[in-house]
Amino acid sequence: MKDLVRQKLSIHVDIMDLLNKQIEKEAVSSSAYLAMASWCDHNALSYSAEFFYDQAEEEREHMMKLFRYINDNGGNAFSPEVGSVNHEFNSLEEIFETALDQEIEITKSIHNIVGKCRKVSDFTTDHFLQWFIEEQMEEEQMMRRALELFDLMGTDGLGLKLLDERIPQIRKKHVE
Template sequence: MKDLVRQKLGINVEVMDLLNEQVAMEAHSSAIYLAMASWCDRNALNCSAKFFYEQAEEEREHMMKIFRFINDNGGMAYSPEIPSVSHDFDSLEGIFEMSLEQEIGVTKSIHNIVARCRKVNDFGTENFLQWFVKEQMEEEQTMRNALDLFDLMGTDGIALKLIDERIPGISE
């Protein structure tokens, strides 16, 4: 009976499993951004701290969007376990480099799920994921914009404070 129920899902079973993995990835990203925000707070980088607190909340929203989609389509979303996250960072530039790497990883994961949707003809989930495809393009660009500031201004002395003050505008 259990297999029969899984066959009647609105989403493909393989895709549902990938989506549950994505839920866990988004939750982990949220936790990492919280750790980054905390580091920025401790280092008097107030604008960057605010930015990363907002990023943490945004990743949680992404997680919940996918979580609800799974359940709304007859699947079973699983509450993710979040592995421990490091709170030790060397620099603000290093944090943004790590953020870009993380966003690239999320992008690859989303693209992988879209590819699986196409392979198994799960058109509804593919359509749902198009929002995430666009969102990831924006997220990566935001992190690149921040890294451009370090390339332009350096990291010595007052440059770090000036970069921190420009962080609120990097997504524009």
């Protein structure tokens, strides 16, 4: 029966497997952003905390978009298990550097899936993933803008507090 179901997929079976792996990556990313938000909350960086809570929710939405796509196209999406997530950070700047690295890895993964889609002529999934490519470009740009603030404003005392207050403006530009 399992093989019969896989034959009736609208998406290529190898692509479905890659998408399920991407679902897990999005879930891990969401959990990592929650850990970052918690660190910010505990360090009185409330604007940055809210930024990362929003990022966590956005990553979950990405996960669900992939999950539904697989199921809507005859596949079988798997609910991911998330292992341990880093909760220890030394600074807000380190958090944003980690966030940028995380977004770059997600981008590479999406690009890998798109490349595979093209090899196996899964044009429907290729088209579906174009939204993710655009989204990832915006996510990376947002993290880079935040990191530029550290260079401009510094990371100590008042500079850090002022930087924290600027974080919502970065997200606002991303959402517009």
